[in-house]
Amino acid sequence: MSRKEDGGGWGYNRHPMLEAKKLAARRGFSRLFTGLSFRVASGEALVVTGANGSGKTTLLRMLAGLTAPEAGEIQWHGKQVGSFDRELRAAVAFSGHLPALKDGLTAEENLASLVALEGSPASRDAIAHALDAVALSRQRNLPARVLSQGQRRRIGLARLSLAARPLWVLDEPLAALDAAGSALLARMVGRHLANGGVAVIATHAPLGLPESRLASLVLS
Amino acid sequence: MAATLAIAPERNDTAWPALRWAVARDVKLALRSRAELGVQLLFYVVVASLFPLATTPERSTLTLIGPGVLWVAALLASLLSLPRLFAADHADGTLEQIALSPYPLVALVGGKIVAHWLTTGLPLVVIAPLVGLQYALDEETLSVLAAALLIGTPILSLLGAIGAALTLGLRSSGGLVALLILPLYVPVLVFGAGAVEAARTGLGASAHLSLLGAGLLIACVGAPFAAAAAVRIALD
Helix, strand or coil, rough: CCCHHCCCCCCCCCCCCEEEEEEEEEEEEEEEEEEEEEEEECEEEEEEEEEECCCCCHHHHHHHCCCCCCCEEECCEEECCCCCCHHHHHHHHECCCCHHHHHHHHHHHHHHHHHHHHCCCCHHHHHHHHHHHHCCCCHHHEEECCCCCCHHHHHHHHHHHHHHHCEEECCCCCCCHHHHHHHHHHHHHHHHHHCCCEEECCCCCCCCCCCCHEEEEEEC | CCHHHHHHHHHCHHHHHHHHHHHHHHHHHHHHHHHHHHHHHHEEEEEEEEHHHHHHHHHHHHHHHHHHHHHHHHHHHHHCCCHHHHHHHHHHHHHCCCCCCCCCCCCCCCHHHHHHHHHHHHHHHHHHHHCCCCCCCHHHHHHHHHHHHHHHHHHHHHHHHHHHHCCCCCCCCHHHHHHHHHHHHHHHHHHHHHHHHHHCCCCCCCCHHHHHHHHHHHHHHHHHHHHHHHHHHCCC
């Protein structure tokens, strides 16, 4: 995207794009975290790590706008955003534990459907090209039912590459991906950050990205 | 100006594409699993056919109970198909993506409701006059039955969507949806069966059909918003 070039007016590099102020979350009666504050600037990725049950998924769902925080606020471009905020919805690409694929649709139809839902319908050629980039061109007409977990993940990667969203929120993106898939993800995130995007990634495994672009957040 | 638009696209004009996306996708998915649709339709035929077997083959009794039975069967068949509306999308994560879409959620949910009616309500409208033949109803009564179902079944889908969305993620959601939604279905049942009964006795069904139509308009305005709000609560 050409956002960085023409975007001087809204301060990509002067302000943090994503900022959390004193966030708190609770699951049932147990408190997951309180007073959590951080900033992620344009071109930076926040890598969230922590033990199972430490609240990584909850934090990511908050940042994507799916869950309202118990306390604190989230700011996107210096403006407070609530859950399901319209500006946030137009900016975020969320990839959670669930693949959002329909077993009855083919890989190509699934991808086309997801991209159209994001408000940026892609041509058949663009879809085919994106599937080719994630090494699924031979499986494009197979129903998602017969695809392996890793191949399903790759459809998600193709979706990320087509969506052109400034904020990526990825929950365990490496799960079920093989070495080539992980390298592909690292390349895609690297390109996204180089274009001035922001990413928040919960992971247990190293991503293989240059340290200078990474900020780390450990939940305990 | 252009930059502002890029950051916060004005999405007021996008209700129509959102509706189209949801209708096209859900109808396509439903047609890929035609067996499920067949089950619902067959259920309707079987339930409506049980009553002549269980009561009496006598003509006068059958025409008397026919309108009510045909409508109760339609209500039950509608309940049977409600879990299809959101539960599958909730289970595979599509509902998260739908809720995070820049399109208005109300339009997407509305499209899903339209698709649900096209694939479950409309077939009932078509088949009900055939099933009604067992109840010795005359031609005019049967056409009023079809008209009443044509207006009434969309209300069932609209109200049912609220119940289906409210019970998302619960373990025994099927039974709970029935308890939650059946009371709301009662006015539809009263005026729907009333229309058929009025046509049978020669009183004229237009009053009942008008009231059903008014109910449909109210449900159209309110139900998608309520269902969309319930979907967001279910995801939180």
